[in-house]
Amino acid sequence: MQRKHQRFMWLTAVAFGALLIAACSSGTEGPSNTVAATVNGKKIMLQEVERLITQQTQGKQAQLSPLELAQARLQVLASLIQREVLFQRAEQEKLLPSEDQITSAINEQKQQTGMTDEEFGRQLKEQNVTPEALREEAKKDLAIKALQDKYAGKITISDREVEDYYNANKQQFVNARGVALAMIAVDPQDNSQQGIKNDDAKNDTDAKVKIDQVYQQLKGGADFATVARAKSEDQQSVARGGDIGFATEDELKQTGFPADVVSQLFGPTMQAGSITSPVKFGSPQYPAGRWYIFKLQEKRLQTENLTLESQGVRQQITVALTNQRKEILNAALLEVAQTEAKVVNTLAGNMLNNPGNLGLRPASTDATKPAGTPAAAASPSSSPAARVASSPAASTALPAKK
Numbered sequence: 234m235q236r237k238h239q240r241f242m243w244l245t246a247v248a249f250g251a252l253l254i255a256a257c258s259s260g261t262e263g264p265s266n267t268v269a270a271t272v273n274g275k276k277i278m279l280q281e282v283e284r285l286i287t288q289q290t291q292g293k294q295a296q297l298s299p300l301e302l303a304q305a306r307l308q309v310l311a312s313l314i315q316r317e318v319l320f321q322r323a324e325q326e327k328l329l330p331s332e333d334q335i336t337s338a339i340n341e342q343k344q345q346t347g348m349t350d351e352e353f354g355r356q357l358k359e360q361n362v363t364p365e366a367l368r369e370e371a372k373k374d375l376a377i378k379a380l381q382d383k384y385a386g387k388i389t390i391s392d393r394e395v396e397d398y399y400n401a402n403k404q405q406f407v408n409a410r411g412v413a414l415a416m417i418a419v420d421p422q423d424n425s426q427q428g429i430k431n432d433d434a435k436n437d438t439d440a441k442v443k444i445d446q447v448y449q450q451l452k453g454g455a456d457f458a459t460v461a462r463a464k465s466e467d468q469q470s471v472a473r474g475g476d477i478g479f480a481t482e483d484e485l486k487q488t489g490f491p492a493d494v495v496s497q498l499f500g501p502t503m504q505a506g507s508i509t510s511p512v513k514f515g516s517p518q519y520p521a522g523r524w525y526i527f528k529l530q531e532k533r534l535q536t537e538n539l540t541l542e543s544q545g546v547r548q549q550i551t552v553a554l555t556n557q558r559k560e561i562l563n564a565a566l567l568e569v570a571q572t573e574a575k576v577v578n579t580l581a582g583n584m585l586n587n588p589g590n591l592g593l594r595p596a597s598t599d600a601t602k603p604a605g606t607p608a609a610a611a612s613p614s615s616s617p618a619a620r621v622a623s624s625p626a627a628s629t630a631l632p633a634k635k
Contacts, residue, residue, distance in 0.1 A: 269310050269580045272317040277310065279580065285309045303584065303591040310580055315567055316373065322570040323376035328383065330375035338371045345472040384566055385559045395550045399541045406539040406546055410482055412498050413531035415457060415475035418467040419444045419524040433466060444511040444524040451508055457528045466523075475528065489516030494527075503529050 267279040286294050286305050297305060323329065330338075343353045357367065399406065421440040424433050434440040447464050451457060458474025470477050480488070485495050491514050497503060508528045515522040539546050584591045 269306075270314055270576065270578045272314060273321055273575050275317060275321070277313050277317060281313060282306050282309050282580070285313075299591070306580060307584075310578065314576055314578065315571070316377070318570045318574045318576065319377045319380060319567060320373045321574065322566075323380040326380060326383070328376055328379040330372060330379065334375055335368050335371045338375055339367060342371075346468075381559070381563050381566065384562050385555075388555050388558045388562070390551045390554045394554060395547055396541065398550050398554060399546070403538075406543070408533055408537040408539060410536045411480055411484070411533055412529060413479045414477050414498075415461065415473075415528040415530055416467065416470060416477055417444075417447055417457075417461045417465040417475055417526045418470070419447070419464075420466045420519070421523070422521065424466055432464060440524050444526065448511050448526055451526065457508065476530070479531070489514060489518075498527070498529060499532065499534065503532070505529055505531055 268276050269279040269282050270277045283306075286302075286309055289305075289309075290297070294302065294305075343350070346353065348356065357364070419434050419440045421434060421437045423435040432443065434443045443464070447460060450460055458476075461475030462471055465471050465475055467475075482495060482499065485498070486492070491512070494509065494512055494514070497509060503509075506529065508526055511524050511526055513522050513524045541547065
């Protein structure tokens with residue numbers, strides 16, 4: 234359990250937000266009114282399943298084979314069923330959020346996208362998402378979280394458990410040699426379709442001009458986090474003021490940092506608060522290369538073994554053990570809720586009754602139109618099938634706070 238400020242988020246892509254994805258899928262628009270499943274009589278339409286698959290494959294579901302498409306439909310529908318089961322359980326236990334809580338959740342989501350109110354509203358309109366649909370999905374998110382928190386609140390971790398875990402896993406507790414970084418990225422590619430709204434550079438010349446202007450702002454005393462939110466083209470780090478977390482020296486090299494940049498970060502001339510000059514290089518995520526300015530937030534030159542009494546170690550273990558139990562409790566809660574609910578999976582039944590074509594009709598015309606926004610948790614794999622299989626289709630939980 235290596236101590237880090239947070240997981241290192243180096244050069245990972247992110248989409249507009251899971252709330253938006255779920256809200257896009259929550260209607261029954263279009264010609265298809267086929268019922269895919271019911272939960273205690275509440276209908277889940279096949280149109281919802283189709284739209285989520287479209288979004289998770291970035292409009293490329295036509296590349297899926299019939300078997301892959303059938304599997305994707307079952308997986309997405311299973312997630313939608315689970316979501317509805319948990320929401321109805323939360324409703325039964327009177328854990329629905331207030332209107333003010335729903336508004337706060339949406340405002341937080343809006344802030345984390347790094348968009349202005351105008352940009353956020355425009356994105357909703359482009360995705361044909363009504364404010365009512367967005368609020369309904371936020372309501373479900375908060376209700377399910379409240380339900381899970383109700384049972385997680387009963388968890389207790391003893392000192393003996395903490396000590397036993399530490400003694401069995403001492404090798405995990407180190408302060409590794411590494412650096413904590415924030416960055417401002419400028420990508421020469423056109424990223425407007427990925428939700429980049431920060432004065433998106435669309436070619437090499439514009440990117441070089443922009444990064445030089447940013448550098449001059451920073452040298453003039455501008456606040457790095459403020460400039461990152463306004464100018465950076467890395468959407469995931471924008472909401473965190475450019476913060477990308479802690480990385481060891483080896484992790485930097487493995488993710489594409491040039492040797493001279495690594496040496497500079499660990500060298501004597503850079504201290505906490507220092508920034509690099511603009512540098513362009515490629516990485517596994519962005520092989521064509523992007524321009525970067527890095528801010529050194531913390532530097533640790535030696536690897537230090539931690540004891541149980543080192544600052545934060547007991548808390549880390551307690552949190553880890555608590556989270557492990559939460560996962561088990563959440564699984565148990567879902568199992569009980571599904572057992573007590575009356576679920577009719579019509580899509581699965583049709584597949585059993587029509588094994589020749591797995592009970593499928595072709596996807597509707599509306600559903601096959603590219604949605605323009607990939608699922609928030611989609612894998613970077615080039616395979617549409619891999620994206621569907623790896624994405625929690627119905628999950629719209631708000632991003633965790635820093």
